[in-house]
Amino acid sequence: MKSLAELAAIRDKMKNKVALREESGETRIVVGMATCGIAAGARPVLSTFVEEVDKAGLNGSVAVTQTGCIGLCRYEPIVEVLRAGEEKVTYIKMTPEKALEVMEKHIKGGKPVVEYTIGNIEK
């Protein structure tokens, strides 16, 4: 280690990884992963979120977790986005492509993608 810059490079690379272990994630992306969710294709959706969060260096503030049966099997894959101080947003019939869009517009941009939310489809 000949310079502080080298140390900083390792720190930045690792910080993101270790940050996964902090519970302070202000944003939580919860993917329904019970039997029906997995059958309906929740796994690639989950992977997409995990990859994108990591790529964007957001591991410290965004947690991607799974949950069991949400009770709405026919709408699976279901993804819930919880942000501190905002109402929960529930996305249904998610795909990796939709996940990318949610990532960009909602997680990074702060605006829910209304057309994929449960409210929109139930109407």
Added chain:
Amino acid sequence: MIRSHVLICGGTGCTSSGSVAVREAMAKELELAGLSDEVKIVQTGCFGLCANGPIMIIYPEGTFYSHVKVDDVKEIVEEHLLKGRLVERLLHKETDEGVTETVHSLSDTKFYKKQHRVALRNCGVINPESIDEYIGTDGYQALGKVLTEMKPQEVIDTILASGLRGRGGAGFPTGRKWQFAADQPAGKKYVVCNADEGDPGAFMDRSVLEGDPHAVLEAMAIAGYAIGADEGYIYVRAEYPIAVQRLTIAINQAREYGLLGKDIFGTGFNFDITLRLGAGAFVCGEETALLASIEGKRGEPHPRPPFPAVKGLFGKPTIINNVETLANIAQIINKGADWFASMGTEKSKGTKVFALGGKITNTGLVEIPMGTTLREIIEDIGGGIPNGKKFKAAQTGGPSGGCIPASLIDTPIDYDNLLAIGSMMGSGGLIVMDEDNCMVDIAKFFLEFTVDESCGKCVPCRTGTRRLLEILEKITSGNGEMEDLDKLEELCNYIKSTSLCGLGQTAPNPVVSTLRYFRDEYIAHIVDKKCPAGVCKKLLHYHIDAEKCRGCTACARQCPTNAISGAVRTPHTIDPAKCIKCGACMATCKFGAIYKQ
């Protein structure tokens, strides 16, 4: 892409309850479930809840599973990791005032809530065998900062201003110690880390070494820069194999990265560290004995002055610091002296780690801001006394310390308050006692320890502690006289004032403090020939309650010495002359007719 981290404790406690096998099983099950690329297993240091081990924490949820067995792993993988459903039955249970609750995450436990983790900040969070993870939590930033931005004197001033005092027992201001060594003429100097931790029941230093070894290495290098030393030694007990192994790995990694060795960060500063294994004698934790032992001589104390800061290892200026003291250094540099000084009391800054043990619901490691009251530690963090018993006293400072009686439970814990009430901080053992503990017996227990551990170099300690123990034995076997109390006091004063090293000087403390707060118990042993707590065997007698006895003869048949007699269906009696107090009769009686007093 990793989406989840499974932290499995690799501390000594959990290793002995089987965490290695759990880790292996987890690796296998992840492989079978095809999750190896998504879920990462991280071996960590101690979480502080060793009695509930093996401990497993799953992130990002932070789910806290305790008592995890190999057979549980498959279920955790299939339910939690695959489907995202918590395995309820393995969630940690916390008992509070008789109500047992299931706790979902570690930070939700009462045990953690009032804690404030500074020295233990990385324990149970990072993989201690990965230098990258340490760097990822700002590791070695402080070393970089002092080498490139600060003069040695500025480092010392920062430590002084923080108010940090030694955590190894005596509480000497760390900055002052560094200043003494820095003020010595330039030349060969040493930094020594005292990792001998010999108090019975203490394991805070071990947990730091096992959970965050780089924090100690980084602090030693910073100390080296501050005083002008280029070499360090860590004196660690050989009975700490996991700590030794992690330290060895850490030193090698730091060397590979050039964070130890020559020309660190290209600044021209050199520093390297050598491990020395101690054979485990308690007296070797005393600084002059420790230095002698590193030099390959007999581990015996020497008179001070000269102090090690002037004439220490191999006759050169040396600073000796405790593991926990060092674990605070890098954070003080990174976050500033004011940050550190904002925690604690006027004269005791920062936090202190205690090994909580004895009659307490949550045994384990706790780190609290100085000034937290004993009541908060026992009732809130420790979850109170089990089995509805009453708190009687707490013992701090191990064999050098004393007891804090229930009447002083609201004392804020810091160096000066503890000294004022006749105990001491010591290295941080905190043993909780309830009404079933006999205080004379406790004093005897610690005296037995010091008698064994006295190095024998000076008479007051070698012979004096033995005489103290003899008097205590006399009292607990019912042969004590009231004059013995005066003799005890006189002898205590003599040993305190004439022993060469801290071991002898503090050895009488357990006697002095129990005499001070529990004199009536001593008197009960001497005058009434009774042990109020029912501990001292020689003062106990078994009796049969004639009202309750149905004359079933069961006890008489169990008694190995035929001490029990009586006709069938009439109350039995015990002949105290024959009874050897084995307790077999009491365990046998179905009617609760037998009691001891």
